[in-house]
Amino acid sequence: MVRFENVGMRYGMGPEVLRDINMHLKPGSFHFLTGPTGAGKSSLLKLLALSHRPSRGLLTLFGQEVSKLQREDLPSFRRKIGVVFQEFRLLNHLSALDNVALPLRISGADEDQIHTNVTELLRWVGLGEQMFAKPPTLSGGEKQRVAIARAVINRPQLLIADEPTGSMDPEMGLRLMHLFQELNKLGTTVVIATHDIELIRRFSSPVMFLQEGTLHHSGAEEYLKRHRRSKV
Amino acid sequence: MISFLGKSPELQLEKDASSRYLPIVIAAMVFLASLALIGLFSLHSAVQSWSSAVSGNLTVEIAYEDGVDLDKKMAKAAKFLKKFPGIEEVNPLSIDEAARLLEPYLGRADIIKQLPLPRLIEVTISEGSSVDLLATAKKLSTEVPGAILNTHRPWLDKMILLARSVQFLAAAIMLLVGVVTVIIIVFAARTGMVMHQAIIEVLHLIGARDNYIAQQFQNYFARLCLIGAIPGSVIAILTMQLLSLLAGRLEAGLISAPTLILEGWIALAMVPILVVLLTTVTVRWIVMGSLKRMM
Numbered sequence: 001m002v003r004f005e006n007v008g009m010r011y012g013m014g015p016e017v018l019r020d021i022n023m024h025l026k027p028g029s030f031h032f033l034t035g036p037t038g039a040g041k042s043s044l045l046k047l048l049a050l051s052h053r054p055s056r057g058l059l060t061l062f063g064q065e066v067s068k069l070q071r072e073d074l075p076s077f078r079r080k081i082g083v084v085f086q087e088f089r090l091l092n093h094l095s096a097l098d099n100v101a102l103p104l105r106i107s108g109a110d111e112d113q114i115h116t117n118v119t120e121l122l123r124w125v126g127l128g129e130q131m132f133a134k135p136p137t138l139s140g141g142e143k144q145r146v147a148i149a150r151a152v153i154n155r156p157q158l159l160i161a162d163e164p165t166g167s168m169d170p171e172m173g174l175r176l177m178h179l180f181q182e183l184n185k186l187g188t189t190v191v192i193a194t195h196d197i198e199l200i201r202r203f204s205s206p207v208m209f210l211q212e213g214t215l216h217h218s219g220a221e222e223y224l225k226r227h228r229r230s231k232v
Numbered sequence: 233m234i235s236f237l238g239k240s241p242e243l244q245l246e247k248d249a250s251s252r253y254l255p256i257v258i259a260a261m262v263f264l265a266s267l268a269l270i271g272l273f274s275l276h277s278a279v280q281s282w283s284s285a286v287s288g289n290l291t292v293e294i295a296y297e298d299g300v301d302l303d304k305k306m307a308k309a310a311k312f313l314k315k316f317p318g319i320e321e322v323n324p325l326s327i328d329e330a331a332r333l334l335e336p337y338l339g340r341a342d343i344i345k346q347l348p349l350p351r352l353i354e355v356t357i358s359e360g361s362s363v364d365l366l367a368t369a370k371k372l373s374t375e376v377p378g379a380i381l382n383t384h385r386p387w388l389d390k391m392i393l394l395a396r397s398v399q400f401l402a403a404a405i406m407l408l409v410g411v412v413t414v415i416i417i418v419f420a421a422r423t424g425m426v427m428h429q430a431i432i433e434v435l436h437l438i439g440a441r442d443n444y445i446a447q448q449f450q451n452y453f454a455r456l457c458l459i460g461a462i463p464g465s466v467i468a469i470l471t472m473q474l475l476s477l478l479a480g481r482l483e484a485g486l487i488s489a490p491t492l493i494l495e496g497w498i499a500l501a502m503v504p505i506l507v508v509l510l511t512t513v514t515v516r517w518i519v520m521g522s523l524k525r526m527m
């Protein structure tokens with residue numbers, strides 16, 4: 001599904017923010033990505049979202065080596081990936097409904113179909129009342145839920161979420177984590193970047209730990225043990 | 233094509249204040265280009281009508297001389313001219329006719345007749361014949377002293393040269409208008425791209441094809457141009473009609489009203505279409521170019 005081989009990444013001519021990343025995510029797996037602020041979590045997710053190219057190494061997505069892809073092929077790859085951006089990136093002049101409908105519109109879905117699916121999903125994430133509200137009038141948590149709905153509306157094969165539950169109360173956070181789990185059960189590979197130890201504890205999924213630009217893998221138990229140790 | 237006049241749903245370009253001035257600029261550009269085009273075509277037809285009017289017509293002038301029987305001289309010249317091959321008609325103007333021609337300029341005909349006026353003979357050359365005008369003129373002045381053949385040719389040549397330069401100028405203006413339009417569109421499209429960079433990035437990352445994004449820009453700018461081009465074109469045509477009216481009032485043979493041949497009208501109708509096409513192509517080129525720079 002996803003394979004990184006000695007991947008490095010830099011912004012422009014700057015220093016490498018990611019070094020020698022090696023990882024392999026199996027189809028249908030569920031992963032947390034954690035690490036201190038500035039460690040490069042968002043940068044790693046940008047590689048996964050096909051928004052940046054690795055500056056070295058091989059990145060394979062859906063069985064295809066990314067650097068070999070033609071530019072015309074990238075949109076169809078991106079449509080298989082749902083992304084929840086750390087800063088949401090909603091379109092401020094569009095209603096919540098239209099924001100969530102965007103991926104469907106772009107892929108040319110039928111308008112009636114779009115309407116039913118989008119309203120159902122928005123109700124499910126508790127935004128039934130705010131369907132026609134524009135993002136600037138929504139709270140942080142509400143915006144985040146719109147962003148999540150937009151990421152999952154297309155039933156992506158790969159779901160990437162950058163701090164998806166950071167701006168809401170634990171209860172709503174859990175509800176959305178369960179949504180991710182549901183999708184995961186249906187076959188979606190999920191990668192969630194988070195600082196939230198509680199979340200990692202509760203879901204006991206494999207953890208990827210980024211520090212100073214390099215990646216360490218561990219199970220949830222192992223990671224939590226190490227985390228406790230470093231705190232003491 | 234269905235979405236040609238469709239709104240840009242995601243980019244909401246309609247709400248940009250920065251490109252609202254565009255229709256006015258485009259209207260001005262189309263107006264100038266249309267006027268230049270009208271100039272080009274009406275000069276073309278003017279030159280043609282001058283040539284055909286002038287090349288078939290000659291005037292023989294018999295200078296006034298005190299105490300000489302001008303009528304006799306006229307008759308002699310007319311007789312001489314009639315013998316020439318290729319000359320269709322010789323029409324000596326009587327003193328009354330000459331006076332009538334001058335009346336609008338000089339006043340009462342009965343007084344004009346008292347003036348020492350030269351006498352005139354109108355000569356029409358038959359179509360398609362080649363008369364050696366220089367030779368004819370020479371022979372005529374030896375045969376009838378004081379008779380001068382006016383050929384109008386040098387005058388026509390000068391007029392044609394002038395007309396050609398003006399036509400060249402008109403073509404240059406049209407070219408300039410085209411270049412300026414492209415530059416303006418490039419600026420407007422670039423500004424639009426920068427203003428909507430964030431939205432473009434999001435659309436791009438959720439899998440929108442370049443074409444999907446470019447189309448929204450193209451349609452928007454094409455619509456703005458159309459909004460400007462049509463009034464620009466209409467105002468140019470109205471201006472032409474107004475000029476025609478004024479020129480018609482003058483009743484001066486030379487300054488003919490700007491008349492357009494069919495090709496002229498077609499070309500005039502093409503101006504807005506061409507401007508819209510030019511805009512669409514330019515915008516597409518700019519937007520696709522900057523999208524290519526994204527992964």
Ligand SMILES: Nc1ncnc2c1ncn2[C@@H]1O[C@H](COP(=O)(O)OP(=O)(O)OP(=O)(O)O)[C@@H](O)[C@H]1O
Pocket residue numbers: 011014017035036037038039040041042043044086
């Ligand atoms: N657009 C950018 N241009 C240049 N440098 C960048 C850019 N984005 C991030 N960086 C740098 O890359 C490094 C990693 O940043 P990144 O955003 O990936 O960290 P992060 O792990 O997501 O942090 P956080 O937990 O705060 O979100 C940082 O040193 C940051 O300064």
Ligand SMILES: [Mg+2]
Pocket residue numbers: 041042043086162
């Ligand atoms: Mg981050």
